[in-house]
Amino acid sequence: MIKTNLLLFLVVFCLSLNSFSQNSAMHKIDVNKDIDVVKVYKQVVKEGYGTTLIYKELANASYFKSDYVEAKIWYEKLFDEEKTTDKTLLFRYRQSLKALGLYRETNAYLSVNTSN
Numbered sequence: 457m458i459k460t461n462l463l464l465f466l467v468v469f470c471l472s473l474n475s476f477s478q479n480s481a482m483h484k485i486d487v488n489k490d491i492d493v494v495k496v497y498k499q500v501v502k503e504g505y506g507t508t509l510i511y512k513e514l515a516n517a518s519y520f521k522s523d524y525v526e527a528k529i530w531y532e533k534l535f536d537e538e539k540t541t542d543k544t545l546l547f548r549y550r551q552s553l554k555a556l557g558l559y560r561e562t563n564a565y566l567s568v569n570t571s572n
Contacts, residue, residue, distance in 0.1 A: 493517075508537045516548065524552040535565045 494517050497510045515530035531549040534540065550566065553559040 506533070508534055511537065512545070515545070519548045519552060522555075524555040527552040528556060528558075532565060 494514065497514050500506065500510060501514070511530050511534035515527050515534055518524070518526035518530055527548070531545065531552065534545070535549075540546070546566065550559060553563065
């Protein structure tokens with residue numbers, strides 16, 4: 457009887473230690489989660505190492521934050537670097553211009569990049 461109680465106590469104790477150790481591991485800080493990629497990309501561009509991928513990421517991030525002034529700037533830098541046929545990027549650029557009240561059919565970036 458005592459052996460059974462002792463064995464049952466040890467099993468419960470070991471299971472509780474196992475579950476406690478798993479919970480404490482989940483509270484560790486993920487360093488990569490705390491990095492603001494937009495700030496890093498802006499610093500890279502400021503240092504003169506801007507690429508089309510960085511311009512695209514900055515433009516899309518600004519667009520989704522509803523910062524249309526920034527989005528317009530980054531989309532135009534992207535379009536200066538390469539001719540794009542990505543309809544999604546052109547749509548977002550067009551929407552950014554509409555939000556700023558600057559949309560015209562004769563926009564230089566839209567007329568060069570699309571056949572509309």
